[in-house]
Amino acid sequence: MIWTNAVIQGLLLGGLYAIFACGLSLMFGVMRLVNLAHGDLGVLGAYFAIILVEHLGGNPLWTFAAVIPVAALVGYLLQRFLLDHALNGGELSPILVTFGLSIIIENLLQQTFGANDQSLNIGALSYQSWKIASDIYVGRLNVIIFVVAVLVIVALQLFLSRTPAGRALRATADNRRAAALSGIDPKRTRAMATAIALATVAVGGLFLAMRSSFAPTSGSADLLFAFEAVIIGGLGNLWGTLVGGLVLGVAQTVGSQINPADGILIGDLVFLAVLAFRPQGLIASRSVAVR
Amino acid sequence: MALLRLEGTTAYYGHLQALHELSIELEKGEILAVIGANGAGKSTLLSLISGELRPRDGRVYFEDHDITRLAPHQRVRRGVALVPEGRHLFSTLTVEDNLLCGAAARRQGTWDLAAIYELFPFVKNRRKHRAAVLSGGEQQAVAIGRALMSNPSLLLLDEVSLGLAPVVIRDLYEGLLRITAEGTTLLLVEQNITEALRVANYTICLLEGRVVLEGAPSSLTQSEITEAYFGRQQSKDSSSPKRATRAKK
Numbered sequence: 001m002i003w004t005n006a007v008i009q010g011l012l013l014g015g016l017y018a019i020f021a022c023g024l025s026l027m028f029g030v031m032r033l034v035n036l037a038h039g040d041l042g043v044l045g046a047y048f049a050i051i052l053v054e055h056l057g058g059n060p061l062w063t064f065a066a067v068i069p070v071a072a073l074v075g076y077l078l079q080r081f082l083l084d085h086a087l088n089g090g091e092l093s094p095i096l097v098t099f100g101l102s103i104i105i106e107n108l109l110q111q112t113f114g115a116n117d118q119s120l121n122i123g124a125l126s127y128q129s130w131k132i133a134s135d136i137y138v139g140r141l142n143v144i145i146f147v148v149a150v151l152v153i154v155a156l157q158l159f160l161s162r163t164p165a166g167r168a169l170r171a172t173a174d175n176r177r178a179a180a181l182s183g184i185d186p187k188r189t190r191a192m193a194t195a196i197a198l199a200t201v202a203v204g205g206l207f208l209a210m211r212s213s214f215a216p217t218s219g220s221a222d223l224l225f226a227f228e229a230v231i232i233g234g235l236g237n238l239w240g241t242l243v244g245g246l247v248l249g250v251a252q253t254v255g256s257q258i259n260p261a262d263g264i265l266i267g268d269l270v271f272l273a274v275l276a277f278r279p280q281g282l283i284a285s286r287s288v289a290v291r
Numbered sequence: 292m293a294l295l296r297l298e299g300t301t302a303y304y305g306h307l308q309a310l311h312e313l314s315i316e317l318e319k320g321e322i323l324a325v326i327g328a329n330g331a332g333k334s335t336l337l338s339l340i341s342g343e344l345r346p347r348d349g350r351v352y353f354e355d356h357d358i359t360r361l362a363p364h365q366r367v368r369r370g371v372a373l374v375p376e377g378r379h380l381f382s383t384l385t386v387e388d389n390l391l392c393g394a395a396a397r398r399q400g401t402w403d404l405a406a407i408y409e410l411f412p413f414v415k416n417r418r419k420h421r422a423a424v425l426s427g428g429e430q431q432a433v434a435i436g437r438a439l440m441s442n443p444s445l446l447l448l449d450e451v452s453l454g455l456a457p458v459v460i461r462d463l464y465e466g467l468l469r470i471t472a473e474g475t476t477l478l479l480v481e482q483n484i485t486e487a488l489r490v491a492n493y494t495i496c497l498l499e500g501r502v503v504l505e506g507a508p509s510s511l512t513q514s515e516i517t518e519a520y521f522g523r524q525q526s527k528d529s530s531s532p533k534r535a536t537r538a539k540k
Binding site: 174185 | 343
């Protein structure tokens with residue numbers, strides 16, 4: 001029963017990782033850009049929510065409505081005015097630029113908010129739970145996060161497969177040159193990908209802030225988990241990213257069950273095992289973003 | 292009014308000059324075949340027109356607008372579409388999605404999915420397949436269809452027949468003739484001279500980035516073309532190319 005519980009809690013945790021990871025996967029697919037500031041941008045969204053709640057009050061849940069559109073707008077501008085230029089500078093410059101962006105964000109947050117842990121207090125929802133078996137309880141918030149994660153990925157998948165804009169994203173990911181020659185505006189497509197990526201990572205940031213505590217440097221750890229989820233699942237495949245998030249979540253909670261200090265280590269080992277024995281990921285990509 | 296006009300365009304790859312002050316005019320409704328050996332500058336010429344490469348000197352006009360500085364996707368919106376060498380389909384997308392991507396420019400015209408399927412019926416049966424699993428000829432038809440979906444005024448084709456069986460090439464060229472019947476102007480770049488000269492009403496032969504021969508295919512002899520193509524036995528005044536009278540439609 002202990003193990004069943006660990007697996008269930010791990011699946012719920014994996015949902016959060018999947019939300020963090022899907023934007024990373026999308027941006028890499030569309031423009032071969034590894035955004036090292038991805039996690040920090042999610043944490044930035046969480047701090048924005050803290051400010052909003054401080055000044056306007058109310059249950060932090062409402063901040064989703066404000067943070068998501070702002071994050072999308074920031075993503076659009078970030079791509080247009082920074083990342084597009086970085087992409088022109090060769091393979092290394094996007095990595096350096098986003099690494100620099102990550103450092104800037106973390107230090108600005110530390111300067112402004114201090115290094116203390118913060119949290120978004122959503123009241124009773126944070127500790128209420130449902131009993132699903134004789135001695136297995138699942139946190140309501142964790143279930144909500146999991147459901148939202150699945151919905152976000154389903155919605156993103158539908159957007160990519162059913163709409164002209166989604167088709168343009170897939171086409172650009174598949175063959176940039178042919179996309180431009182077909183009349184698809186590459187700048188607009190890239191900006192759209194980054195806008196979506198930041199909107200999704202902001203959702204992840206807010207959930208992280210509601211679920212536990214976070215600090216200015218939390219973004220780096222989140223980035224690492226997002227990376228692991230993307231690689232475990234298979235690059236550029238949204239279903240793979242979801243599966244990767246879930247596998248990582250389960251690995252961590254089962255690991256913690258074995259030894260409370262080893263959860264993250266076991267997650268990393270599973271990630272390394274996938275890299276070693278199935279580098280294309282658990283779900284080999286043929287659909288969404290890469291190749 | 293010329294549909295397309297290049298005025299003294301030069302192009303470089305690094306220090307290597309690929310085109311030397313090239314000036315070309317293309318009338319509406321024409322089928323222009325650009326021939327020449329490997330490295331003659333044919334694909335470079337197409338890149339200048341499609342917008343993938345900007346000339347170092349000279350200007351490119353389309354429908355009397357200066358498009359020299361427009362990006363490829365902006366030129367598609369103006370009505371210039373390229374079928375690139377090697378087809379460059381979106382291999383992970385279905386055939387139908389490939390075609391629909393071509394409509395991203397949202398230009399009005401006669402070409403839509405139904406018209407493409409009528410032009411190349413064998414593509415219709417494959418519309419739910421991923422482009423990667425198609426045969427070479429089918430892929431080329433999809434590539435042409437995708438470009439047509441933008442309802443171009445000028446369709447540029449780079450080595451359409453490359454690597455295809457003669458019977459397939461014949462089919463594709465029949466399709467091209469039907470495309471011109473709908474009012475689209477064609478610019479063909481080909482190494483398959485026979486097929487290109489059969490359909491073209493004007494041809495330009497490039498050698499080392501310069502026009503060495505031009506005229507209506509019917510007005511040129513086989514030996515003239517061979518000489519120009521391989522650059523042997525250059526005429527004494529090699530600086531000025533032989534000019535035949537331009538075929539009037």
